[in-house]
Amino acid sequence: MASDRYIDFANSDIGRRLVGAVGLPAPVRLERWQAGRLRPVEGALLLSAGPLAERVSGFAPRMTDLMFTLGDGITGAHPWSAEHGAKIKVVVFDASMLLRTAQLNQLREFFQPVLRQLEHSAHIVILSRAPDTLADPVAASAQQAIEGFSRSLAKEMRNGGTVQLLQVDEGAEDQLEGALRFFLSPKSAFITGQVIRLSPCAATVQDWSRPLAGRxxxxxxxxxxxxxxxxxxxxxxxxxxxxxxxxxxxxxxxxxxxxxxxxxxxxxxxxxxxxxxxxxxxxxxxxxxxxxxxxxxxxxxxxxxxxxxxxxxxxxxxxxxxxxxxxxxxxxxxxxxxxxxxxxxxxxxxxxxxxxxxxxxxxxxxxxxxxxxxxxxxxxxxxxxxxxxxxxxxxxxxxxxxxxxxxxxxxxxxxxxxxxxxxxxxxxxxxxxxxxxxxxxxxxxxxxxxx
The missing domain is CATH 3.40.50.720 (NAD(P)-binding Rossmann-like Domain)
Incomplete structure (x- = not known):
């Protein structure tokens, strides 16, 4: 296959200076999964508050050694601030409780300080509910609004960062680990701006090191x-x-x-x-x-x-x-x-x-x-x-x-x-x-x- 010489140039010493001076696009080499890697996340995980985020905190220690929260009420997470906190590799934001237009400002308040503290090839996953599961039209409208936010945020990411929206049906919370092990890891390096819905499913992976064993x-x-x-x-x-x-x-x-x-x-x-x-x-x-x-x-x-x-x-x-x-x-x-x-x-x-x-x-x-x-x-x-x-x-x-x-x-x-x-x-x-x-x-x- 042909080599992408523009990426090679844009990431060279002289290329970075020239691309920056002229204002050309500056794509970076994406971090991809390498043989021998054991954990989905190598770096810090930042969690928001919320019921789905609390579920994530239960299995997050299997994914990373560093878990922080921007807010209160997440079990086992250390407090984080943009001024004094560690650089962040992956982010999980629970938007499932944003049910009124005024509450959507929490998206700006949470992400604005975080975006400047992201590592290279960072991965963000926003969790929400599917709008068609909500009887209240205002609540459904607010949850639908999150899709527009996630797709636009994906287009503002830099340095190989990605953003996905997972719509989690009631009863599908047990499937969050499998989805996050994929979307927070380099396995999803070339996927961004996507909306995926999780529905209840009884089957689960037994061995994350060989998830397809026996199949x-x-x-x-x-x-x-x-x-x-x-x-x-x-x-x-x-x-x-x-x-x-x-x-x-x-x-x-x-x-x-x-x-x-x-x-x-x-x-x-x-x-x-x-x-x-x-x-x-x-x-x-x-x-x-x-x-x-x-x-x-x-x-x-x-x-x-x-x-x-x-x-x-x-x-x-x-x-x-x-x-x-x-x-x-x-x-x-x-x-x-x-x-x-x-x-x-x-x-x-x-x-x-x-x-x-x-x-x-x-x-x-x-x-x-x-x-x-x-x-x-x-x-x-x-x-x-x-x-x-x-x-x-x-x-x-x-x-x-x-x-x-x-x-x-x-x-x-x-x-x-x-x-x-x-x-x-x-x-x-x-x-x-x-x-x-x-x-x-x-x-x-x-x-x-x-x-």
């Missing part, structure tokens, strides 16, 4: 690129992997499967008997299904042939539809399992010359939303991951101007890495993933494209 994962399009990164990350987290790709990628697929101790399944997922072939090779079923296989065949609609249209829709949309339903009908997706569909931010926003591709990716988002209610009874989650500009061999061959534009059109001012997508998939594959279902998680650095 089997099926990954399509796994031989190279993002698919290979997903396979490697799932295996790192303890999953047994079965990897699928086309006959042309057989050598790469088998080499990766051998390295990960997994199974290689050579299969054209668009073949008329693909579902039958796949079912015949999945012994004992799976807990995780990741539909990563996808292709592009770009042309403006005026020049789009039927072959170009059909090939993209068949691979990107119809095959995941058919294979997912076949695996479920055959009872091969275990209870409390997860299905992850690889969408794209272009499926949310559209993209010139990609009517076929964006149609297929929007269809995957629709599939996740439509199937989620029926799968809930078995604890199976189904979600879409929507990557933005990710540094791959494909983007490395883009024209220079388009590649640079793609990199800079996000709050983080750079492209993501395949690892960033893989970490999101791994989180959505954990036990307890049923707390998040029928949703879209954008891995795009808060791209200005899309919603």
């Amino acid at each position: 089997k994962a099926l990954v399509t399009g796994a031989a190279r690129g993002i698919g290979a990164a997903i396979a490697e990350t799932l295996a790192r987290d303890g999953a047994e992997v079965a990897l699928v790709d086309v006959p042309q990628a057989k050598s790469d697929l088998e080499a990766l499967a051998a390295r990960l101790g997994g199974q290689a399944i050579v299969l054209d997922i668009c073949a008329p008997d693909a579902a039958t072939q796949l079912i015949g090779q999945i012994s004992g079923g799976v807990d995780i299904v990741v539909h990563n296989a996808g292709i592009t065949r770009d042309k403006t609609l005026a020049n789009m042939t039927a072959d170009l249209w059909d090939s993209v829709l068949n691979v990107n949309l119809e095959a995941p539809q058919v294979l997912t339903q076949a695996l479920i009908d055959a009872g091969l997706v275990h209870d409390n399992g997860s299905v992850v569909l690889m969408a794209s931010i272009s499926g949310l926003a559209g993209n010139r010359g990609q009517t076929n591709y964006t149609t297929s990716k929007a269809g995957l988002i629709g599939l996740a939303r439509a199937m989620a209610p029926a799968l809930k009874a078995r604890g199976i989650s189904i979600n879409a991951v929507a990557p933005g500009f990710i540094e791959t061999s494909m983007t490395a061959h883009m024209p220079f101007a388009l590649r640079e534009a793609g990199r800079r059109m996000s709050s983080l001012g750079q492209g993501g890495l395949p690892q960033d997508v893989a970490e999101a998939v791994a989180w959505l594959s954990q036990p307890g993933s049923g707390a998040v279902s029928g949703q879209v998680l954008r891995v795009c650095g808060q791209s200005i494209i899309g919603a």
Whole structure:
């Protein structure tokens, strides 16, 4: 993949001076999860007051050694002030009790002094309630207002910082640890400005060092690129992997499967008997299904042939539809399992010359939303991951101007890495993933494209 030379320059001694003098964007190298790391947070955690924050304080010592509070009533937290306190690595603000317009000023009062005391690649998570769960229209309005605040704050963050909003349903408090272990850690480095809803779910992770231990994962399009990164990350987290790709990628697929101790399944997922072939090779079923296989065949609609249209829709949309339903009908997706569909931010926003591709990716988002209610009874989650500009061999061959534009059109001012997508998939594959279902998680650095 192509090197991002602008980031290299902007973070050099001479580059920092020049970029600052001219007023150019100054993206920083993001902190990402490294092998051997044991704890989600390396640095100080700052908690606000509030009932959800109190729940967080109960498991926070498993995440960090340093816990502070700006306010009263948080058990085990040391008082913090901007004048005399430590630099802050992660922040959890409980906004669930902001139910009147006048109370929203607590957002400004809390965050204004904190923002100047954040470390590099800091992570902020705001906790709230979903507005549609509140009967009082004024309270619902106040909680909806928090979404606008969180998205705007994400765009004001500096030095690789991120902001997320978690809407926590009553009864879903037990799922906070899993969500915060992801969103407060470098695993979510390229995710910011997102709103995720947590619903009640009985399943939980038993071993945070290997959260996918005992689970089997099926990954399509796994031989190279993002698919290979997903396979490697799932295996790192303890999953047994079965990897699928086309006959042309057989050598790469088998080499990766051998390295990960997994199974290689050579299969054209668009073949008329693909579902039958796949079912015949999945012994004992799976807990995780990741539909990563996808292709592009770009042309403006005026020049789009039927072959170009059909090939993209068949691979990107119809095959995941058919294979997912076949695996479920055959009872091969275990209870409390997860299905992850690889969408794209272009499926949310559209993209010139990609009517076929964006149609297929929007269809995957629709599939996740439509199937989620029926799968809930078995604890199976189904979600879409929507990557933005990710540094791959494909983007490395883009024209220079388009590649640079793609990199800079996000709050983080750079492209993501395949690892960033893989970490999101791994989180959505954990036990307890049923707390998040029928949703879209954008891995795009808060791209200005899309919603």
